[in-house]
Amino acid sequence: MRWHCRCTGRNRNFSGSVCRQTMANWVIATHERWFEDFFQRLRSELLSNEILHADETTLTVLREDGRKATQKSYVWVYRTSGDSERPVVLYDYQPSRTGEHAKAFLTGFSGFLHTDGYEAYHCKLPPDITAVGCWAHMRRKFTDTLKTLPKDAREKHPAQTGLRYCNKLFELEAGYTEKRLSFHKRFQARKEYSVPIAEEFFAWAKNEYDRNPVPKSAYGAALTYTVKQKEWLMHVFLDGRLELSNNRAERAE
Structure with missing residues (x-):
């Protein structure tokens, strides 16, 4: 040959x-x-679905025309959610992280989009796309805070309270799954049990945020993220098909 x-x-x-x-x-x-x-x-x-997941990760490309090898490029991943009968996962290479790339790729899509807290998903997408925040990212802010503390100081730190709120929501989700609730019944169960806990969590976080003396600390960053991401994190309760995390997209990277 x-x-x-x-x-x-x-x-x-x-x-x-x-x-x-x-x-x-x-x-x-x-x-x-x-x-x-x-x-x-x-x-x-992919775009014919009503619920999608999206995420982006860095990529280094050597000898790309007009760009240095040290410049970051990105691979954007878009995939169907757990309600889809025909799963699709697609990757889109782009030279930057600007939200215009997601807007262009998702042209024609209308529905819910699971994302992390990246602001481009909140301000660049058209109004017929509703961004849904990731509670796994939210919980990670508190676990990362606790990791910075000595082991004997972790249990009494207020970040432990935030972590418990997040863990409770995930425990409830596991229970809904174990009971094999329909999407409609999951929506109702969340409305009755999950939403009150989430609202209590955000009220606690806002109070902590207002009186936190070290806003640039790991704990301060966690509280800031919580307060600023409330709108999108609460969107998960709008539909029983939505998921508490964007892990589907992250696992596909």
Whole structure:
């Protein structure tokens, strides 16, 4: 078998070893010739859902035209939620983290979008997309705060109170799942049991935030995040199909 190596510019016999650049070129050419239409079909299927998850992660690209190798690029992931009968996970490479990329990719979508607390999801998306905050991120703020403290000081620190509120919500969710509640019954159960706990949590956090003497500490950052993210974190209770975390997207990265 003979093939053309773009690294050397020569035709070579296949010997079981192919240079990395040539393999990369093969992947790019295959996508351009055969998979672009397939990708767009999957994107249409993805956007036809009413609930999606989204996240983004950094990527380093070497020798990209007009960019330095030290510049951060991003891969955005979009995927269906647990209610979907036909799961789809798609990745979108972009040179930056600006919210315009999410806005462009999600053109045609209307519904709920699970995200982290990144502000671009809150101010760049059209009004027919409702961002749903991630309680796993919220809980992590308090666990990270406690990790900065000596072990013997953790139990008495007020961050433990915030963690208990978050843990209680996740415990309730586990109970709803164990009982195999329908989406409608899950919505009703959350309204009766989860929402009061969430409201109590935010009231406690606002009180702590107002009198916190060290706003730039880990605990201060956790309280700031809590107060500022309330609107989107509470959106999870708008529909029984919504999930308490955006872990589906994070696991797909």
